[in-house]
Amino acid sequence: xxxxxxxxxxxxxxxxxxxxxxxxxxxxxxxxxxxxxxxxxxxxxxxxxxxxxxxxxxxxxxxxxxxxxxxxxxxxxxxxxxxxxxxxxxxxxxxxxxxxxxxxxxxxxxxxxxxxxxxxxxxxxxxxxxxxxxxxxxxxxxxxxxxxxxxxxxxxxxxxxxxxxxxxxxxxxxxxxxxxxxxxxxxxxxxxxxxxxxxxxxxxxxxxxxxxxx
Numbered sequence: 001x002x003x004x005x006x007x008x009x010x011x012x013x014x015x016x017x018x019x020x021x022x023x024x025x026x027x028x029x030x031x032x033x034x035x036x037x038x039x040x041x042x043x044x045x046x047x048x049x050x051x052x053x054x055x056x057x058x059x060x061x062x063x064x065x066x067x068x069x070x071x072x073x074x075x076x077x078x079x080x081x082x083x084x085x086x087x088x089x090x091x092x093x094x095x096x097x098x099x100x101x102x103x104x105x106x107x108x109x110x111x112x113x114x115x116x117x118x119x120x121x122x123x124x125x126x127x128x129x130x131x132x133x134x135x136x137x138x139x140x141x142x143x144x145x146x147x148x149x150x151x152x153x154x155x156x157x158x159x160x161x162x163x164x165x166x167x168x169x170x171x172x173x174x175x176x177x178x179x180x181x182x183x184x185x186x187x188x189x190x191x192x193x194x195x196x197x198x199x200x201x202x203x204x205x206x207x208x209x210x211x212x213x214x
Contacts, residue, residue: 095137101150102197103131109191119202129172129192130155136199148179148199154187 104115105126118124118133125131136150154173160166173187177196187194 095140095149097135097137098199098201099136100200100202101133101136101152102200103133103152104195104197105129106193107191108193115197126194127192128156128158129189129194130157130169131194138199145180147181148196150177150179150196150199151175152177152187152196154194156189 099120101118101120102115103118104113106113107127114126116124116126118131120133120136123130123132132153132155134151134153136148139145139147139149152173152175153171155169156172157169158167172189173194175185177187178184179196179198182195
């Protein structure tokens, strides 16, 4: 009985050793993880260069000869300037000036109006006002509005009463008056109003009549 048991144990151990052992010539499975040891690095990729492009050399262009008739002669150095360059610069235009201004005055209390002429540089009295026109001119033809413009000075000075000294004058207005726009630079006074009508040349005095022959 003991011999049979010992033989069965030996047979079992021998069978287990045969299963665990593997022949040396059998291929081994690669390891599960980690890089392969002893392998050579892969060679770098080879880049192929494109063949050179052959560009044909352009042929020279033959220019036909130029005829003398096709070449314009150069202007001489002493050539005359064009007509526009010869023209002298135009003198700047100035407004036409006149020696007489036509003014109109209004008495706001009595509603009385008066149109009168004032020679340039000569004082003209209207009630308690004294008008002195310093310049009177008209617009130029190229201006958009035809107008008369006058530079006027107005003094307020009552007439002197007999036996009393004259009161000093007081400036009531000084500036330009425009005939087309009286409200542009108006003369402001509590009693009187005045504005410009036009500018004109003074009327020459009539020539004396010839004496009758006796």
